[in-house]
Amino acid sequence: MSVPAWLEEELAEATGAGRRLDAVDPRLLAMGVFSTDGRGKRIGVALGTKVLDLAAALEDGRFAEASLNPLLAEGPAFWESLRQRISERLGAKGAARRIRPLLLDVDAVQLHLPIDVADYVDFYCSLEHATNLGRIFRPDGEPLQPNWRFMPVGYHGRAGTVVVSGTPVKRPWGQLRGPDGRVEFGPSARLDLEAEVGFVVGVGSELGSRVSGQAFADHVFGLVVLNDWSARDIQSFEYVPLGPFLGKSFATSISPWVVPLASLEHARIPGPPQAPPPLSHLERSEDWGLAVTLEVRLNGDVVSHPPLGALYWTPDQMLAHMTSNGAALRCGDLFATGTLSGARDGELGSLIELTWNGERPLALSDGSRRAFLEDGDEVTISATTVAPDGSPMAMGAVTGRVVASPP
């Protein structure tokens, strides 16, 4: 949508050069769930650093919901008409007078998990990330596993521990190999971040049917920024042969605002070439790469700019793969890219890559160094895309602080 003059003026401070990381470009009409003192959860639209109560703005009680799920289940035609209605309401004559009093400062509200997460799947779709981890863990072997170039490899994570940005992350305890090789139960000493993007499913599918990549926009409503916190030491002892479990399931943080796919039409780009060519059920028929760049900050220092657009397996291929065995989709399903790492310096999406397994600690501006995360560290991952006019569009952020966990 185009931003009416009154709103542009209202938001000038929030979207200008010194913008806050949690600001969301009003042209995206990103949606989430908020509450204020004394009133229940309801759906909001992010406009810069303001929150617009959707039900109040549209004078339609149907939007006084505690999660986006009922709205997401309605499907793409509804999503589009809703965006139209909001856009018209903001641009209508007298909107400045009518809508301005309904805008709440984001600091004055509480933001909640925007969706009831059904199943959570995490993929492993960055060629650079998979290659880096292969080099770190199997320095003498082939970095990629034999299946990697045939399918977007993924696994199910814990839906019940997906949390909204701002939720403190308690350092997990788990079974680790001590210095003498003995197995002990203790706090993870190798806590990491993973910079990712998550896709939110609105429209489900029938058990036993496949969803093709072409149907991506019929099912997927939008995207969130996601930090898949990882305890590398817990993970490395537990993961053979059934994959990551407790090394991941303590917390997965997502941004509070879901950016509709429909607002990113202009940001679609082809995915990188794939060799061997994917099997026919995974063929790309449209460009579902997205020109989105993340920015990872550790205690305020920018440490990386992982690119979503460099992803080897595009999200339409993830969707096709995930349902290729007939698995049903449900409203609220969340699937994430896996750590986004680019090929260039400064594009790595995890500390294990940035510090090469802790061997080359990062130097922070406060003079300290980090191999992995310490108690009190704050990680903020924000995302930006480019508007049709070339200007940057902020897509919001996910943040979390590591807190100590007592025995």
Next chain:
Amino acid sequence: MSVPAWLEEELAEATGAGRRLDAVDPRLLAMGVFSTDGRGKRIGVALGTKVLDLAAALEDGRFAEASLNPLLAEGPAFWESLRQRISERLGAKGAARRIRPLLLDVDAVQLHLPIDVADYVDFYCSLEHATNLGRIFRPDGEPLQPNWRFMPVGYHGRAGTVVVSGTPVKRPWGQLRGPDGRVEFGPSARLDLEAEVGFVVGVGSELGSRVSGQAFADHVFGLVVLNDWSARDIQSFEYVPLGPFLGKSFATSISPWVVPLASLEHARIPGPPQAPPPLSHLERSEDWGLAVTLEVRLNGDVVSHPPLGALYWTPDQMLAHMTSNGAALRCGDLFATGTLSGARDGELGSLIELTWNGERPLALSDGSRRAFLEDGDEVTISATTVAPDGSPMAMGAVTGRVVASPP
């Protein structure tokens, strides 16, 4: 509970020697969800092969729910008082006259998934099963992975494809290695069953806190019989390094009746000895082994009797491990044992073990042979425990038929 005479008479046929596999001993007061033509889902109690409408029997509309979750969330004191109320109602003066008309034949109702599944975790807790698979896949190596004796190894499965007994199971397609070694997309040729027991969580826990094994009965309401259908060929290509995904996520079937833990107090037994002794957070403080035996039928032929009581890691240890990193529990969480295999002949819980990776096909009574499941095959897994008086107590069954999946 003790069964009143009128009910015993009513159920004589169903619970006698020629009992149906789906009968459930009335002493267990197992609960599920059913519907009849023209009326919505509601909670039922399984009495032999009869279903009692709980809300009608107790004349209490609070039980007219479409899933057990609201009832499960209430916690153990409520569960116990509910069992008392049902028991009193069945044994009260005039009960025969009042309750008999409320009993529906199980064939006259439709049974539904008893719970809204929150997260689904599948463990790998049978020493014999893990050892057998290690021998099959790594004949020259150590059968058990280094972590196996330190923790109940597990992973998250797909909650959205947990289905109720009777749901047809479409043969999944997936990426397989063809005879020439090339990767192709086709129907699984190595479809297997896995005989398991699943535990249903009623009371959740806070993110960041651990749930000890001692608190097992404070959180877990009851158990179901579970078939974790597995496509061995899809699984074997996909599972490194992130674990099973599409080889499992096409369907997981559970029995329609949840047997309350409280009805199995007398069936509790110690788990087998553990060496090395488990780390302190996984220590057993009570006997949470359960004297339950499964029976696996393939097209009517009994092919195995896997024992729950032989499980190396007991369910209290699974719960303690699953939350040892601070992961929250939610009402509706389901966690399963993994394939139950015993040490003796006739106790193996999967075809891959029963046929030793297909090398020794099973001979069925119709003259056919099976390495893995064929289209049209029906698998029924039933469970039985022993009553305090030594008589068998049927715990219900999970059944499913394999149907072909077109291209």
